[in-house]
Amino acid sequence: MLLLDKGKMAKCVKDSKVIENYTMRLTSVDELRAVAELQAYVYEQLPNKQVLYMDSYEEMLKDIESGAKIIGVFNETDELIAYRHIGFPGKDVRNLGYDITMPEIELEKVVHLETTVVHPDYRGNGLQSLTLQHAVSMVKVLGYRHLLCTVSPQNLFSLYNIMKNGLKIKALKRKYGTDEMKSDGLWRFILHRDLEMSAYRSPIEFFTSKLNDLEEQKDLIENGYIGYWMLMEKRMLNYVRFNETAAQH
Ligand SMILES: CC(C)(COP(=O)(O)OP(=O)(O)OC[C@H]1O[C@@H](n2cnc3c(N)ncnc32)[C@H](O)[C@@H]1OP(=O)(O)O)[C@@H](O)C(=O)NCCC(=O)NCCS
Structure with missing residues (x-):
């Protein structure tokens, strides 16, 4: 499996930090159970569950089968300790380009930055930003142009990291609701970065x-x-x- 990055990171052990090696690479379908387990563990620990919309194993599998990628970060003992899910929605109704009234012709060039999680013991190593930067390099090579994602207004850490990486707030609406108007949905900012923006x-x-x-x-x-x-x-x-x-x- 292609190595994207490697280096050292700090792990919290009780009240102190120990330095460990990490590797970053794309995960295989066989590792999807570990991805779902990490997501469930992180969700369980969250004080505010509104900030993370959980994807089921089946949803992630379907997404991967239609081209999505998951960048994984592994510790010294090759355990998954963080991941970033990247989707390519094409003209699917879920394309966030529709939420920001993106011109039809641009929709095929959209990349979704889906769920990212970092195990609580490994937070503070900038892994959300680092995986995003690797995702940008990867999708540029593949010819994609627009990064889009949703972030909860209550998710301070994620919003800060996403904006620090050049994504701007273009819409604010309820998402993931059950009815057509999403009236029972969760509040989300829709953020966008044009990778070819020059002017x-x-x-x-x-x-x-x-x-x-x-x-x-x-x-x-x-x-x-x-x-x-x-x-x-x-x-x-x-x-x-x-x-x-x-x-x-
Ligand atoms: C959002 C998230 C991925 C950021 O993790 P990260 O990349 O390790 O965060 P950073 O390295 O930027 O952390 C910067 C600082 O904020 C702290 N921090 C990060 N996330 C935190 C959290 N959820 N709660 C409390 N503190 C947090 C870090 O400990 C660090 O503190 P320090 O500067 O004192 O060391 C992580 O908090 C997370 O997994 N949250 C739950 C899932 C989620 O909300 N995902 C995003 C939506 S899909």
Whole structure:
């Protein structure tokens, strides 16, 4: 299996840290049970279950059979301690491009950054960012252009990491609900990064909003603002509006 990366990371053992080697590589279908088990373990430990929408083993298998990839991070004893699931939705209705009214022609170039989890003992090594950076290199080679993902407004760590890697908030809506309007769904930001974005435009307006003020943020987005940067300590988000006539950000 192709090695994507290797190095050293810190593991929390009681109140101290020990240094271990890690390897990063694509997982095989045979390792999908370990992926599902890690997801279930991480979910069980979460104080706020709203932040992670669980994929079943069967859903992940179906996704992999239609081309999705899972980047796995393994510790010294070759146990899976983190993973990132990457999907290629094509024109499927689940394509998040529809949520940000992406032009039809771009939908085939969309990559979904699906679930990422890191075992609690190995957090703080920047593995969410590192796996994202490897995913970017991989999908660029495959000719994809748009990264899209959903993040809960309550998922501070994930939102910060995703925005730090250049994805911007383009929509805020309920997702994963049972009815057509998703009225019982979970609140999610939809974030986007265009990997081919080259033109730079000057922003024309700025607004800072509290992370938990969803109504204000929905209004901002409806009025053409994009969530640009997160102020982690203050729990605030910077929104920016650009000149409508220039190229998309
Ligand atoms: C989101 C997540 C993948 C980030 O893990 P990570 O890449 O190891 O995080 P980072 O290396 O960026 O961590 C930065 C700091 O935040 C802390 N941190 C990260 N996630 C944390 C969490 N869920 N709870 C408390 N602290 C956390 C780290 O310990 C580290 O602290 P330090 O700077 O004092 O060492 C991980 O928290 C996780 O698995 N969460 C549950 C699943 C989830 O929400 N996934 C994203 C949605 S699909």
